[in-house]
């Protein structure tokens with residue numbers, strides 16, 4: 001796998017120029033706080049209209065919508081697990097979020113896809129562990145698939161950036 005298929009940037013995912021951005025959504029898919037709220041605000045009210053037709057989403061699974069007012073053509077909504085200490089299948093559910101999002105990217109011939117740190121805000125997943133799972137799952141997928149061509153991890157803080165940087169440099 002070529003290393004340049006993974007990129008790390010620090011910033012706001014709503015401003016990223018990618019074919020798809022991933023939303024850390026909740027089971028209702030009807031919007032919320034954190035990155036979910038920021039994405040709905042930036043995409044505009046038509047996003048909610050489409051989300052209402054999706055009838056929610058299970059934890060660990062992903063669904064796709066248009067990007068509306070975003071630069072991104074698509075939004076992939078994935079529902080991360082709430083962290084309860086690590087004994088409720090949190091790791092494999094988080095891995096599944098990345099895998100099912102990447103599966104959709106492949107299905108829609110998406111060249112570039114940007115991920116925030118799924119579950120690492122209100123859902124309290126430990127950030128280092130989450131970044132490790134994100135990178136592992138993505139590397140595995142890219143080694144086996146041509147699409148997406150590039151995955152961008154978007155770190156919202158300097159601390160998040162350093163955490164990803166360390167793992168990517170290993």
Ligand code: ADP
Nearest residue numbers: 012013024034035116117119120121122123156
């Ligand atoms: P969850 O409920 O899955 O934990 P949150 O939205 O609370 O989702 O947080 C997920 C991650 O997204 C956190 O690391 C948070 O710092 C980050 N985040 C929040 N807003 C943005 C944004 N606009 N762009 C990128 N990342 C963001």
